[in-house]
Amino acid sequence: MLQRGPGGVSVLHEFLTQHRDAIIERARARVAARRVPVPSQFELTEGVPAFLTQLAELLRDEVHPARSVTVPTTSGRAHEAMGATADRQGDDLLRAGLTVAQVVEGYGDVCQAITEYASELKAPISLDEYHTLNLCLDVATARAVSAFSASRDRRTATQETERLGVLAHEMRNLLSTAMLSYQALKSGGVGVDGSTGAVLGRSLRGLRNLIDRSLTEVRLAATLRNPERVDLAEFIEELEVSAALDATAKGLALEVPAVEPGVAVNVDRPLLASAVANLVQNAIKFTPSGGRVSLTGHRNATHALIEVEDECGGLPEGRAETMFQPFARGGTDAGPPGLGLGLKISRDAVLANGGQIQVRNLPGKGCVFSIALPPVE
Template sequence: MMHQFLTANRKELIARCRAKVAERSPPGVAGEELEHGVTVFLEQVIKTLALERTSDPMRSRKVSGRSGGGKPALSEIGDSAAQHGKELMQHGFTVEEVVHDYGDLCQAITDLAFEQDAAISIDEFRTLNRCLDNAIANAVTEFGYQRDFVVADKQADALNERLGFFAHELRNQLCTATLALSIIKEGSVGLTGATGGVLDRALVGLSNLIDRSLAEVRMTAGMPLQNRLFSVADFLAEVKLSASLEADVRGCKLTVSDVDPLLALDVDRDLLLSAAGNLLQNAFKFSHPHGEISLNAYAVADRVLIDVEDQCGGLPPGDAEKMFIPFTQGADDRSGLGLGLSISRRSIEANLGVLSVRNVPGSGCVFTIDLPRHSVAEVPSTVSPVVD
């Protein structure tokens, strides 16, 4: 009888299963016996088989569950298998390991029965399969639930972290602007003095923070792009208008190149404005006092390149790509969230472009936006023909 065979060979079966688990275990877990794993399941299979040989064989369903499964609370195997699935998730196993864990025992029983020429009936194998089916189903279900819970928890933590950073920066800028405005309203200082400069910097900071956050929301939410064809020259003029104020506030010089009036882009203008604004904001922030920031646009073959060059003094070796990692801040000035460059890269890539950085040792950095080239001549005419 199978339950006698399992009882007599219990230690050997567990040893074989442990050996297989150890081969697949993550570092630090090898050889560890999980509380609700093979040992408990084997005891429950033995108990089920023994009950099925009594005068009331249906009592075994309280241990194994009925064929086709059921709620974990309706069977001992369902309950312990759910606990096992939870433990496997917590110990870093994959969902495949959940299935393998029970499959190992089935294989061990089959191999040992063959080696010992044990007589096991078809009905007993059917009972074993029912136990395995219910155990795997409940373990996998609980494993999936725990995995989804962990993922959701991590996403919530990441969102809370971002919101916390955003609220902190927003509060700082708003408090600065409010304080400067209250001093100006007292009439002891004017708008053109140092206090007026503080107010300007706070308002520019608020504007940049909101623009960057709106771009991130659009990218994270996967909102569709709103592409349209526009002149690069007109775009640079708009960027220059808003960037000039920050250049004055930061005490930097801004130079913008002349651009071929026929050169055009066909992208989401708002996302490009946000990306270019972030690059200029970084340039003003990290350049030396009275440094010169350059904004240049030009065509190379079928591409349009927009360069933002600063005078930060250059980057330490290996720091270029690290700057695009969210919440990374490598400079002494750690105001801000460390998200601007990450959002800028995502915005450009969403428009089928590339954002890269080139280090100029001893001088600064050149950030380059690379986008597909178009021509203003491609804009369809909206003028109706004159009819005599």
């Protein structure tokens, strides 16, 4: 039987109400000291009080003033009482960026804080009430995690559908433009070297870029890795061939200084090639005709570096911090719009190869994207 105080309220519920602030402080200390999973600021400020509120509300609902409730009958009632609140909590936690592990550990930390504090104060809480608290913890965790996972799956499915729709839309537009250009060229009324031929070339390059990025995403998602020793000079030379064609088509000068011999990295070549190619395509896209784009490779004291510099005119204030977010666009362009995923894919591909990527703004001139990789001795 659950021990009840005046008015049919459990002793444990009264304890949680009276000592709420102290329990929250103790629980926050436990969460802050946790190493895995790493706690977030939201979990400390909002999550801990929310977890405690849920447990307290369930304990209150489980004790009816007219009768005693035995522990075996609590499970069904607990799920019914906690359901809607836990479902909402799962959505809130997902939107705040908490992981499933943080949800599970957060409830556990609060429960431990309650037990330890009650023991220190020698609170008159019965063994049945401790059993009920553990059951409440189990129910709250299960419902919140289930809601969390279901909401995450729905959001992921929606995002993937949107991305596939955008991809199909972009590919259809590029293909339609290429087909119209081809038909015009086939009629013989215009020449391959004229404006129509240039439109066809841009459309085909756009399709190539979309397909390359999509293949890279698939490779990243499937965690396909085939690391090998890659000579940096040869790698840059291979990229220069296609980059030169794209730069010439837009009337840009492409500078590719010679790379010193012997600099090598251990990487998945296709992933790294996609990352650098995306950076070069981005630089060409946003550099006005008549400008300059450079692709360089060298080594400093600690890393092998690949850098792409453009003449986009510089970045707006605060733009560098958001460059690698999905669907972040760098500006406007007369050519076909992209998915806004190129820079994010570049970042993910570089990280998958154990490297780091950053952008340095050159106010009024352009910017420099830099990839740092561990060198192979």
